[in-house]
Amino acid sequence: MRIDLHTHTxxxxxxxxxxxLLDRAFAAxxxxxxxTDHDTAAGVREALAAGGARPPGLEVVPGIEISSSxxxxxxxxxxxxxxxxxxxxxxxxxxxRGLRIERLRRIVRxxxxxxxxxxxxxxxxxxxxxxxxxxxxxxxxxxxxxxxASMSDVFxxxxxxxxxxxxxxxxxxxxxxxxxxxxxxxxxxVAHPALDGVDxxxxxLVASGVRGIEVDHPDHTPxxxxxxxxxxxxxxxxxxxxxxxxxxxxxxxxxxxxxxxRPEWLEALRRRAAGR
Ligand code: AMP
Ligand code: FE
Ligand code: FE
Ligand code: ZN
Numbered sequence: 001m002r003i004d005l006h007t008h009t010x011x012x013x014x015x016x017x018x019x020x021l022l023d024r025a026f027a028a029x030x031x032x033x034x035x036t037d038h039d040t041a042a043g044v045r046e047a048l049a050a051g052g053a054r055p056p057g058l059e060v061v062p063g064i065e066i067s068s069s070x071x072x073x074x075x076x077x078x079x080x081x082x083x084x085x086x087x088x089x090x091x092x093x094x095x096x097r098g099l100r101i102e103r104l105r106r107i108v109r110x111x112x113x114x115x116x117x118x119x120x121x122x123x124x125x126x127x128x129x130x131x132x133x134x135x136x137x138x139x140x141x142x143x144x145x146x147x148x149a150s151m152s153d154v155f156x157x158x159x160x161x162x163x164x165x166x167x168x169x170x171x172x173x174x175x176x177x178x179x180x181x182x183x184x185x186x187x188x189x190v191a192h193p194a195l196d197g198v199d200x201x202x203x204x205l206v207a208s209g210v211r212g213i214e215v216d217h218p219d220h221t222p223x224x225x226x227x228x229x230x231x232x233x234x235x236x237x238x239x240x241x242x243x244x245x246x247x248x249x250x251x252x253x254x255x256x257x258x259x260x261x262r263p264e265w266l267e268a269l270r271r272r273a274a275g276r
Contacts, residue, residue: 003261005034005061006078006191006214006242010128011043012065013136015247018047019054021256026055028257032266034080034242036063039096040132041084048084061266064089065191067096067169068177070201070208075190077177078214078240081273082186089184097132103169104133107159111138114164116147135159136246174201178209187273189240192217194224202231211272216241216261218254238272239265 008014009021016024018035021043025033037043044062047054064079082089108120118141124130126137139154148154159165172180178188189212193199202213215228232239241261243254 001031001263002257003032003266004030004242004257005240005261006036007245008037009043011040012037012132013128013134015127018043022047022055024256026058030257032059034061034063036065036078038065038132039067040093041089042131044084066177067171068174069171070174073196073198075174075198078189078191079181079186080269082184086184092180099169100133103167106167107138107165111165174205174208187211187269189214192219194220212238212240215239216259218259238269
């Protein structure tokens with residue numbers, strides 16, 4: 001039984017539409033897929049909507065990945081078994097979308113100011129660019145137009161802190177992200193803590209209400225996985241795993257089902273979500 005609890009769709013910066021992702025998951029032999037778009041559950045709503053054929057027997061775990069911050073670090077908080085229709089979720093999506101659109105406008109203006117030929121419309125025209133538009137949508141335009149060699153080139157040179165396209169965006173703290181997820185019936189889990197120096201803050205995150213850790217992720221070394229699993233076991237935290245599939249085979253997003261979640265981890269997560 002193979003379970004991938006971390007994927008993105010065209011509701012955020014993934015390249016596959018929700019139903020196409022389900023078909024791909026089924027073809028890859030997955031039994032369970034978690035849909036965890038950045039700052040939106042719109043992809044979950046679409047995946048679960050009535051009508052159209054869905055792959056038989058494929059379970060969809062409704063999720064979200066909230067962009068937040070801890071200290072100076074960017075922090076992603078996964079939320080599992082959230083109600084994608086919860087009023088608090090819809091309000092959060094609207095608020096974040098407004099801020100993302102504002103940030104995008106400023107990024108594009110700054111890039112134009114250094115002579116790059118890029119427009120807001122081009123960014124919105126990218127897959128998912130009209131949902132939760134983010135830096136990946138800008139990056140894809142820049143790569144296509146030859147301003148950069150790859151997505152990581154854009155993030156490292158153009159959208160980085162000292163790059164011309166850097167625009168900080170206000171983000172919720174860990175406590176607020178965790179509280180929102182719980183208000184929507186979900187379980188908050190720290191995403192890929194080996195990235196962005198988030199692992200230095202684990203104690204603080206646990207104190208802020210996060211209930212689990214993403215142990216298995218394509219960017220985690222075997223040593224990191226071991227360390228996070230031990231950390232979680234010692235504190236009775238939940239554990240998860242997933243590929244962070246974005247649909248485009250790039251280095252930092254895994255292949256669908258390439259990193260999985262152990263069945264007993266999912267069952268513990270399910271029990272926790274049902275127990276509230
Ligand atoms: P945003 O939603 O605008 O904050 O963008 C964050 C997303 O950009 C991450 O979740 C990744 O999907 C993507 N990303 C971040 N760093 C890189 C990188 N170095 N190369 C490619 N994609 C990246
Ligand atoms: Fe992403
Ligand atoms: Fe992430
Ligand atoms: Zn992700």
